[in-house]
Amino acid sequence: MxxxxxxxxxxxxxxxxxxxxxxxxxVDVVIERNEYVAIMGPSGSGxxxxxxxxGCLDTPTSGDYVLNGKDVHEMDDDELAEIRNKEIGxxxxxxxxxxxxxxxxxxxxxxxxxxxxxxxxxxxxEESLANVGLADRMKxxxxxxxxxxxxxxxxxxxxxxxxxxxxxxxxxxxLDTKTGEEIMAxxxxxxxxxxxxxxxxxEEDIAKHxxxxxxxxxxxxESDTYQTARH
Amino acid sequence: MNIFVEIKESFIIAYNAITxxxxxxxxxxxxxxxxxxxxxxxQTAIEGINRAFESSIGAIGADVLYVQKFEWFGKExxxxxxxxxxxxxxxxxxxxxxxxxxxxVSPTVxxxxxxxxxxxxxxxxxxIGTTEEYQxxxxxxxxxxxxxxxxxxxxGYPVCMIGTDVKNGFFNNMNPIGKIIKVGSYSFRVVGxxxxxxxxxxxxxxxxxxxxxxxxxxxxxxxxxxxxINIKANDLNNLEETxxxxxxxxxxxxxxxxxxxxxxGVNEQAAFKDTYNQLTSLIxxxxxxxxxxxxxxxxxxxxxxxxxxxxxxTKEIGIRKAIGARRRTIxxxxxxxxxxxxxxxxxxxxxxxxxxxxxxxxxxLPTAMPLWVVVLGLFISMFFGVLSGFxxxxxxxxxxxxxxxxxx
Ligand SMILES: Nc1ncnc2c1ncn2[C@@H]1O[C@H](COP(=O)(O)OP(=O)(O)O)[C@@H](O)[C@H]1O
Ligand SMILES: [Mg+2]
Numbered sequence: 001m002x003x004x005x006x007x008x009x010x011x012x013x014x015x016x017x018x019x020x021x022x023x024x025x026x027v028d029v030v031i032e033r034n035e036y037v038a039i040m041g042p043s044g045s046g047x048x049x050x051x052x053x054x055g056c057l058d059t060p061t062s063g064d065y066v067l068n069g070k071d072v073h074e075m076d077d078d079e080l081a082e083i084r085n086k087e088i089g090x091x092x093x094x095x096x097x098x099x100x101x102x103x104x105x106x107x108x109x110x111x112x113x114x115x116x117x118x119x120x121x122x123x124x125x126e127e128s129l130a131n132v133g134l135a136d137r138m139k140x141x142x143x144x145x146x147x148x149x150x151x152x153x154x155x156x157x158x159x160x161x162x163x164x165x166x167x168x169x170x171x172x173x174x175l176d177t178k179t180g181e182e183i184m185a186x187x188x189x190x191x192x193x194x195x196x197x198x199x200x201x202x203e204e205d206i207a208k209h210x211x212x213x214x215x216x217x218x219x220x221x222e223s224d225t226y227q228t229a230r231h
Numbered sequence: 232m233n234i235f236v237e238i239k240e241s242f243i244i245a246y247n248a249i250t251x252x253x254x255x256x257x258x259x260x261x262x263x264x265x266x267x268x269x270x271x272x273x274q275t276a277i278e279g280i281n282r283a284f285e286s287s288i289g290a291i292g293a294d295v296l297y298v299q300k301f302e303w304f305g306k307e308x309x310x311x312x313x314x315x316x317x318x319x320x321x322x323x324x325x326x327x328x329x330x331x332x333x334x335x336v337s338p339t340v341x342x343x344x345x346x347x348x349x350x351x352x353x354x355x356x357x358x359i360g361t362t363e364e365y366q367x368x369x370x371x372x373x374x375x376x377x378x379x380x381x382x383x384x385x386x387g388y389p390v391c392m393i394g395t396d397v398k399n400g401f402f403n404n405m406n407p408i409g410k411i412i413k414v415g416s417y418s419f420r421v422v423g424x425x426x427x428x429x430x431x432x433x434x435x436x437x438x439x440x441x442x443x444x445x446x447x448x449x450x451x452x453x454x455x456x457x458x459x460i461n462i463k464a465n466d467l468n469n470l471e472e473t474x475x476x477x478x479x480x481x482x483x484x485x486x487x488x489x490x491x492x493x494x495x496g497v498n499e500q501a502a503f504k505d506t507y508n509q510l511t512s513l514i515x516x517x518x519x520x521x522x523x524x525x526x527x528x529x530x531x532x533x534x535x536x537x538x539x540x541x542x543x544x545t546k547e548i549g550i551r552k553a554i555g556a557r558r559r560t561i562x563x564x565x566x567x568x569x570x571x572x573x574x575x576x577x578x579x580x581x582x583x584x585x586x587x588x589x590x591x592x593x594x595x596l597p598t599a600m601p602l603w604v605v606v607l608g609l610f611i612s613m614f615f616g617v618l619s620g621f622x623x624x625x626x627x628x629x630x631x632x633x634x635x636x637x638x639x
Contacts, residue, residue: 057553058633078557085555096550096636100247112240113555115233157554 262529360448
């Protein structure tokens with residue numbers, strides 16, 4: 001196994017006027033390739049903040065972060081964008097699809113930013129949508145799809161550029177139990193194929209799919225335990 | 232290449248954003264529409280005036296000097312000119328006798344008169360009295376028939392040349408040669424028709440004229456009028472020397488003592504051009520101010536709309552950044568949107584000004600929108616598109632992805 005994420009003593013400070021708030025108060029995490037990690041913790045404990053830093057969407061106030069052997073701290077804006085484009089697939093609680101674009105175009109989008117040709121993009125976007133079982137919904141816009149289907153589109157988009165890491169911030173938070181389980185089955189499959197998955201949730205039922213559970217409280221890691229995933 | 236894919240995508244986004252907000256886009260582009268309409272119409276009008284001027288100024292002749300009592304665009308009081316002695320045929324003959332650097336010299340006098348043919352009558356036809364050399368001096372071509380001869384000129388024969396306006400007024404498809412027309416109450420035989428000259432600056436026609444021998448003119452209409460002496464220089468490049476020669480001969484003819492001031496003007500086309508250029512550059516400056524102002528107002532309008540557009544799409548920007556859009560990508564996206572709005576406005580402006588230019592062409596000035604004006608219009612639109620889009624696009628590009636995603 002090789003290390004894919006190496007985080008040391010990361011903090012995140014939010015300053016609102018005179019008020020200072022440490023969302024992360026020194027977090028250390030090492031995640032190996034092909035792990036399936038669930039991050040749990042109460043609301044406001046810093047889960048999303050940590051995810052955003054791991055996903056290179058946000059930068060820590062202090063601490064070191066080495067991703068795939070590269071020091072994220074030294075990357076400029078464009079390099080971070082490229083990491084987000086090629087190495088990371090995001091899945092959000094609120095789906096975050098472009099409302100005016102159909103499923104196919106939403107999934108195609110990361111490939112546009114990779115500079116792929118139109119035909120290559122369409123081919124890969126179609127494959128990716130077919131993989132999540134939406135071959136017959138490509139031309140639908142988000143508001144013409146159910147919540148579960150929207151999240152599948154988001155998963156297809158996250159996967160389309162073959163990222164090494166899937167980051168999912170409460171991906172089932174807006175879904176009913178059944179559709180939530182379907183999405184989780186999708187993740188299990190991806191993990192089997194070799195993807196590293198990091199998932200934020202506060203549902204025990206969801207977390208049981210992971211091999212490892214990291215619990216966060218008040219911006220600090222409370223526990224970090226390994227388990228056998230049950231699907 | 233990455234960038235082409237991004238640019239292509241940006242055009243699609245721009246298209247969707249603009250058509251998704253049609254009314255707003257149209258309102259945003261309004262200032263540019265007005266600005267471009269104004270710019271292109273102004274340029275087209277100036278072009279038209281220039282063309283009219285160029286074709287009119289040709290009739291004056293670049294290498295011809297006009298010795299007259301008045302100076303064109305002279306700076307002295309009108310009184311000064313009016314009190315000068317008339318220029319008469321003796322001065323003409325003196326000049327003709329001594330001048331070395333001229334290839335031809337001819338005197339002209341003229342006044343508007345009523346001209347008749349049978350029961351047809353034309354008012355205010357300009358009747359010119361001159362010699363046969365006039366044709367060479369000012370470079371007239373004859374359409375039909377011939378110019379009168381030196382014998383006819385010196386002998387004061389009742390013969391005339393007519394302009395095309397007179398020909399069309401009287402003769403339609405008939406052959407005018409040999410016909411007898413009446414100038415005032417005197418009969419003249421038509422010997423030739425002068426090629427169409429067009430109009431002087433669109434103000435009056437150069438074809439509404441009758442040319443008769445100057446001796447006849449004097450006999451019938453009197454001698455109490457000042458002559459204009461037209462002198463064609465041997466060489467356009469030595470026009471200044473010819474001018475000096477003309478002045479010194481005229482001073483002798485007019486017996487002006489050494490040190491005395493000239494009491495005549497030696498006029499040339501350049502005086503017209505100078506005045507014309509002054510006038511049009513004034514028009515240009517005023518036009519530039521007006522159109523510049525409307526373009527700036529338009530540009531501010533578009534910048535405003537673009538700021539709103541960026542604000543509204545904050546979430547979208549966050550999503551795009553989260554999946555790999557660079558700053559450059561977002562920047563290009565909004566710049567292209569604003570350029571497309573401005574270009575659209577510019578095209579609408581051209582679609583408005585083009586038919587107007589056709590109307591101007593039909594009723595006022597011979598003009599046509601030159602291609603370069605169209606290109607200029609589009610170029611200016613593009614320029615203002617970049618200008619108005621720059622700051623909104625820059626703002627969008629540097630948005631923080633996490634905060635943008637949180638934006639509702
Ligand atoms: N942009 C921000 N400005 C100020 N405070 C923030 C900001 N984002 C998050 N926080 C605060 O940081 C803490 C952690 O937030 P977050 O990571 O979103 O928690 P979680 O995802 O675990 O619910 C919370 O107290 C939250 O209010
Ligand atoms: Mg959260």
